[in-house]
Amino acid sequence: MNRIYFDHSATTPIDPAVFEAMRPYFLEKFGNASSIHFFGREAKVALEEARELVADFCGASANEIYFTSGGTEADNMAILGVTHQLSEKGKHIISSRIEHHAVLHTCEYLAKQGFDLTLLKPDKFGEITPQQVAEAIRDDTILVSIMHANNEVGTINDIKKIGEITKERGILFHSDAVQSFGKIPIQLSTMNVDLMAMSGHKIYGPKGIGILFVKRGVKLLPITFGGAHERNRRPGTENIPGIIGLAKAVELCKEQLASDEERIGQLRDLLYKKLSEKIPRLYLNGHPQKRLAGLLNVSVQGIEGEALLLSLDLKGIAASSGSACTSGSVDPSHVLSAMGLKPELAQSSIRFSLGRGNTLEEVEYAAQVLPEIVERLRAMSPL
Numbered sequence: 001m002n003r004i005y006f007d008h009s010a011t012t013p014i015d016p017a018v019f020e021a022m023r024p025y026f027l028e029k030f031g032n033a034s035s036i037h038f039f040g041r042e043a044k045v046a047l048e049e050a051r052e053l054v055a056d057f058c059g060a061s062a063n064e065i066y067f068t069s070g071g072t073e074a075d076n077m078a079i080l081g082v083t084h085q086l087s088e089k090g091k092h093i094i095s096s097r098i099e100h101h102a103v104l105h106t107c108e109y110l111a112k113q114g115f116d117l118t119l120l121k122p123d124k125f126g127e128i129t130p131q132q133v134a135e136a137i138r139d140d141t142i143l144v145s146i147m148h149a150n151n152e153v154g155t156i157n158d159i160k161k162i163g164e165i166t167k168e169r170g171i172l173f174h175s176d177a178v179q180s181f182g183k184i185p186i187q188l189s190t191m192n193v194d195l196m197a198m199s200g201h202k203i204y205g206p207k208g209i210g211i212l213f214v215k216r217g218v219k220l221l222p223i224t225f226g227g228a229h230e231r232n233r234r235p236g237t238e239n240i241p242g243i244i245g246l247a248k249a250v251e252l253c254k255e256q257l258a259s260d261e262e263r264i265g266q267l268r269d270l271l272y273k274k275l276s277e278k279i280p281r282l283y284l285n286g287h288p289q290k291r292l293a294g295l296l297n298v299s300v301q302g303i304e305g306e307a308l309l310l311s312l313d314l315k316g317i318a319a320s321s322g323s324a325c326t327s328g329s330v331d332p333s334h335v336l337s338a339m340g341l342k343p344e345l346a347q348s349s350i351r352f353s354l355g356r357g358n359t360l361e362e363v364e365y366a367a368q369v370l371p372e373i374v375e376r377l378r379a380m381s382p383l
């Protein structure tokens with residue numbers, strides 16, 4: 001059976017060029033970047049070149065880029081590192097109800113430790129407005145953490161404007177950009193963010209590698225302890241193959257970002273058009289325009305998202321319901337619930353996330369198969 005992958009927001013396949021770039025760093029160039037001999041120096045040079053490349057891509061300086069084990073660790077480092085550093089100054093944190101659990105659970109952990117947490121509610125499109133942030137700020141606010149683009153519905157927040165507000169009020173601003181990095185332009189020098197989390201495996205790079213941007217001058221306590229790696233902020237022998245792979249993936253994004261997003265956006269729009277023509281009571285979740293190009297999240301009234309997923313899987317199509325990290329849970333998505341969807345509609349949602357490898361034929365196949373599945377399931381449904 002031909003398999004079709006429409007789950008690029010969960011993870012992407014490694015680009016063959018990324019894999020080739022990594023290969024020597026497993027086999028021949030395996031040195032520890034802290035060693036002073038040739039092997040170590042070779043790894044160190046590659047590490048710093050990768051840092052330069054990543055920094056250049058997102059408009060940062062190399063010394064503002066820290067490599068981590070992924071987006072989750074980067075989010076944890078940012079939020080815990082800042083709040084521990086500033087807990088004397090204040091204990092109020094502002095975040096939102098649509099954050100990935102890497103942010104949400106970290107903030108909830110802090111709330112249990114005595115921090116005061118305000119979670120902003122998005123509008124019906126999943127957007128957090130700068131005005132909401134401005135209104136939530138208090139004298140004891142020490143950190144605002146609002147994601148750049150949402151992983152379930154793709155809605156893009158106006159990070160620059162939110163950052164203008166935090167900057168004016170002298171409050172640190174972290175943004176989880178795991179989904180937007182490599183897909184929409186990020187220019188950190190002009191975006192008014194102090195910290196940003198990014199990840200490799202959403203951009204055709206390897207899993208287990210991520211980036212934390214920390215603006216020069218921002219004080220951050222480490223959250224793990226060990227050696228002096230990553231300028232004393234993130235101990236542990238650097239994952240050189242992962243970092244090289246991430247840098248190669250970034251290089252490819254640099255070349256292809258605009259053309260990829262245009263093509264993927266057209267495929268996504270076509271898929272939505274065809275599905276909405278053929279399936280009655282199908283509703284789009286997320287912002288109709290301010291949304292990542294690859295993301296299509298819809299609710300099919302009267303049918304459980306999980307049932308749709310299983311039927312699609314039998315037809316060779318891989319999609320997702322809610323966030324992959326929470327699949328297995330029967331609760332409706334926290335993002336859709338926060339956006340105000342009734343539990344019934346939140347539970348009948350399905351996410352297609354298209355990527356670089358998808359074709360017109362695949363979209364046409366899905367647009368033919370899903371309406372058939374819906375018709376069959378609706379015929380069986382007692383509702």
Ligand code: PLP
Nearest residue numbers: 070071072100102151178179199
């Ligand atoms: N933040 C967002 C918005 C995500 O979508 C994800 C992964 O799905 C993460 C954080 C976690 O990133 P990682 O898988 O690299 O730890």
